[in-house]
Amino acid sequence: MKASLEQHLSSLQNATTLEGLQGVTEALRDHYKTSHVVYHWVNSIGERFGAGTYSPEWVDRYLEKDYLRLDPVIFGCFQRFTPVIWKELDWSSKPARAMLQDAMDHGLGNQGYTIPIRGPSGQFALFTLNSQADDQDWHNFVDENARDLMIIAHELNKKALEFEQWGDAATTPMLSPRELSAMTYLAKGMNRAQAAAEMTISEHTLRVYIESARHKLGALNTTHAVARALATGVIIV
Amino acid sequence: MKASLEQHLSSLQNATTLEGLQGVTEALRDHYKTSHVVYHWVNSIGERFGAGTYSPEWVDRYLEKDYLRLDPVIFGCFQRFTPVIWKELDWSSKPARAMLQDAMDHGLGNQGYTIPIRGPSGQFALFTLNSQADDQDWHNFVDENARDLMIIAHELNKKALEFEQWGDAATTPMLSPRELSAMTYLAKGMNRAQAAAEMTISEHTLRVYIESARHKLGALNTTHAVARALATGVIIV
DNA sequence: TTCTTACTCCCCCAAAATAGTGAGGCAGAA
């Protein structure tokens, strides 16, 4: 048992391409005897990176139907630190249930277990096992493998970050301390006058910081700048 | 060896107070025979939560001197996903080296290993082991225990989040689909006209959504609303 | 030393956002 974990991790270490990761997810699926094993990044623009055993049809449909917006798995994982068993989520909304049915029509099992993973600069990824099983069996399976799965999820994410060079120095702009303060106060709901007062500088000076931060963040306006600063983790509210 | 990990995790599960966590860090220190074991949250305001074996004098000094701002451990961990051995960080800056010397004068060892942990809403925590050892021994120690330490770090963070009731359901308001779309487009940097066009509604209608979302989120202005929507995870950019 | 970066302050004016009202239709729940 333990030996096979090491084996998976080792093939993961040796993966140098996306196909390599793909192969790892397939090996994991076969080993755990689940329907699917998927690792992917999440953001609103769409899937930027992912490897897994879902059929391309389902992935396309998921994106096309904008299921990202109503998927309780995404929503639930985004708000919690611990992994989640799908059945424990809130499926009361009708569109969500329709999505689940649609998923099952596309070859997914009724049970799922998803581990949320967060990296630097607001990176957010999910590692999911999907299977056909009854509730008790699935609980037992999860209990038994939770720790190994967490290790695997982390190693997968580490590898994915290496591939994409997420958040290297070039990607995450450095804001000066005053710029950070300015963005933080704005994120707290202050207007320019209030933020300037808080920082005991003139509103004109504050504006310089805001504009400077906007440019560094590549933002179109203040709201965008604050959003990016939050999403990339350069400020915390 | 494995049994003792379970033992630590079990006492962690049973901890119901901050003192309980404190006890766990002490037990871990004794078990791993290190100088210190520390878990704490990091944010711009200062330490909001923490448990560990550092002397109160050192903690006070750290905060007082604002070492948070120049500590390569904080900075390094904030930018990476994987744990870090202190010696591998960039200590070229003079203030950083001065801080390290200061730390050693306050009972810290020369070696450290820190695991960054990220939770929902930008939560960022660190789990650190500090010891007096030579480079090779420390490497060996880390290699041997890395996996267990990661599990412990995660369980600690889980417990800490429970204590603080980070992001419970009552805190996160429900936005309607159109409100969510509106917030999302604004977070992407669109102005009202562009967002309205994207949603194929009049700008007036869009305004209603923005104001409605603002009120639900308890926000003072649009930027604040978007910031809260992002921070609470109701939208993803 | 020189050069860069961060920090501070000021002007004007156009563009955008906000606050205060209003109303009607349509779905689902009590």
Added chain:
DNA sequence: TTCTGCCTCACTATTTTGGGGGAGTAAGAA
């Protein structure tokens, strides 16, 4: 049925932001 929430549209006046300039000091790096 009545009520609530969601979606849609409109007006006016005021406040806030954004874009375009420019300029001097201090600290730290090359």
